[in-house]
Amino acid sequence: MNDIVSFGYEEVARDEKTRRVGGVFSSVASRYDLMNDAMSGGMHRLWKDRFVRRVKPRAGETILDMAGGTGDIAFRLAKNGAALTVADINPAMLGVGMERARKRGIEALVWTEANAETLAFSDKSFDAYTIAFGIRNVTDIPAALREAHRVLRRGGRFFCLEFSTTQWPGFAEVYDAYSHRLVPQLGKLLAGDADSYRYLIESIRRFPDMPAFEGMIRDAGFTRTAVEPIAGGLVAIHSGWKI
Ligand code: SAM
Numbered sequence: 286m287n288d289i290v291s292f293g294y295e296e297v298a299r300d301e302k303t304r305r306v307g308g309v310f311s312s313v314a315s316r317y318d319l320m321n322d323a324m325s326g327g328m329h330r331l332w333k334d335r336f337v338r339r340v341k342p343r344a345g346e347t348i349l350d351m352a353g354g355t356g357d358i359a360f361r362l363a364k365n366g367a368a369l370t371v372a373d374i375n376p377a378m379l380g381v382g383m384e385r386a387r388k389r390g391i392e393a394l395v396w397t398e399a400n401a402e403t404l405a406f407s408d409k410s411f412d413a414y415t416i417a418f419g420i421r422n423v424t425d426i427p428a429a430l431r432e433a434h435r436v437l438r439r440g441g442r443f444f445c446l447e448f449s450t451t452q453w454p455g456f457a458e459v460y461d462a463y464s465h466r467l468v469p470q471l472g473k474l475l476a477g478d479a480d481s482y483r484y485l486i487e488s489i490r491r492f493p494d495m496p497a498f499e500g501m502i503r504d505a506g507f508t509r510t511a512v513e514p515i516a517g518g519l520v521a522i523h524s525g526w527k528i
Contacts, residue, residue, distance in 0.1 A: 290424055293487030302424045303400075307375060309481040310354070310422075314377035316476035317355055318385075323471055324482075329418075332520050333357055336417060336446040339513070339522055342367040346412040349436060351401050351429075352419020356382035358446075359394055362415065370411075372399040373419075401429035409438045417446040421492040430505035437527040443507055445523040448489040449498070453517030460519065464489070495521050 292302045313320065321329045337358065342348060344366030350359040353371035355378055363369045371394055373379050379396050386394055399405065401416070402425045414433045423429045433443050451457050464486045472482025493501065495512045498521075502510050507525025514521050 291488075291491045293484040293491065299424050303374075305484075306422045306424070309484050310375040311377045312478050312481050313472075313476050314355070314375070314381050317378065317381065318357070320472065320476050320482070321357075323475055324468055329357075332446060332515060333361060333417065335515065336415075336444065336522055337361040339524065340413055340415060340442070340444050342413070347410065348413045348415060349406070349411045351399075351414060351416040351433070352422065353417075354378040354382060354419070356385055356394070358415055358417045360386070360389070360391060363391065363394060367413075368393070368395075370395040370397060372397045372401070372404070374398065374400045401432060403428070404432045404436055406436045408435050409441075410436050411441060412438060413442050413444065415444045415446075418448070420445055420447055421488050427501060427505065430502060430507075434506040434527055439527060441527045443502065443523075443525045443527070445498075445502075447498075447521060447523070448492065449514065449518045449521040450494045451517040451519040452514070453519075456517060456519075495523075498523055 288299055289296050290299055290302050292305050340362060342362045342365050346367040348362055348367050348369050350362060350369060350371050353359050353373050356371055359369045359371045371382060376398055379398060383396050401423050414437055420426055451460060468486050469479040469483045473479035495518060499510050499512050502523055502525045508528055510525040512521055512523050
């Protein structure tokens with residue numbers, strides 16, 4: 286087993302990556318939502334709306350929103366009456382999410398601390414599994430995908446929203462310059478933390494491209510996999526079924 290993994294552009298031991306990713310999200314938790322708006326010019330809201338439309342949550346379904354952080358996806362998914370469990374490895378992110386839910390009067394969500402690689406849920410517990418902007422931060426991605434497959438019922442669906450590689454000519458260069466130069470500065474200005482935002486950008490570059498990630502989803506046991514690129518693949522929705 287390869288014991289070295291990427292942490293942004295650095296190569297680190299597995300435990301070290303998990304610890305440092307924890308440090309990143311503990312550091313940014315209180316400013317996370319503000320920074321998402323600042324970095325994406327509010328676009329992340331549209332991407333998340335589109336993602337949730339693809340999931341098509343229904344009343345009475347059970348959905349696990351993994352790496353759910355401050356609740357952005359779960360709040361949207363729960364609107365139609367689905368039963369939501371929000372799981373995240375980071376208590377600071379969950380804390381911000383629970384406070385947001387309290388302020389919005391959303392009481393029905395279950396919030397739980399969990400590592401996507403090793404879930405305590407029984408086999409076949411959920412109708413859908415969602416993970417948004419989370420999977421690239423997970424140390425052992427194949428293990429997390431296998432766990433997603435295990436906890437889904439037959440007929441269950443997997444949906445992942447993640448940054449990917451844009452194929453729009455010319456746009457990649459502009460985006461590269463923006464993300465590498467401006468995002469860490471924004472992070473310093475608004476969240477007092479340039480290094481965390483440097484990691485978040487670098488981790489996007491290290492994430493597998495769309496065909497490679499789709500292959501990983503298939504390797505975990507999912508069928509009828511699909512990829513929907515957004516903005517030429519700047520962001521992508523990957524999906525698959527457990528049958
Ligand atoms: N899904 C939320 C959203 O779209 O706004 C939060 C995304 S945030 C960029 C990434 C989240 O992944 C963080 O809350 C982080 O704690 C969580 N995370 C990282 N590694 C994880 C793991 N191994 N298991 C569960 N959550 C993890």
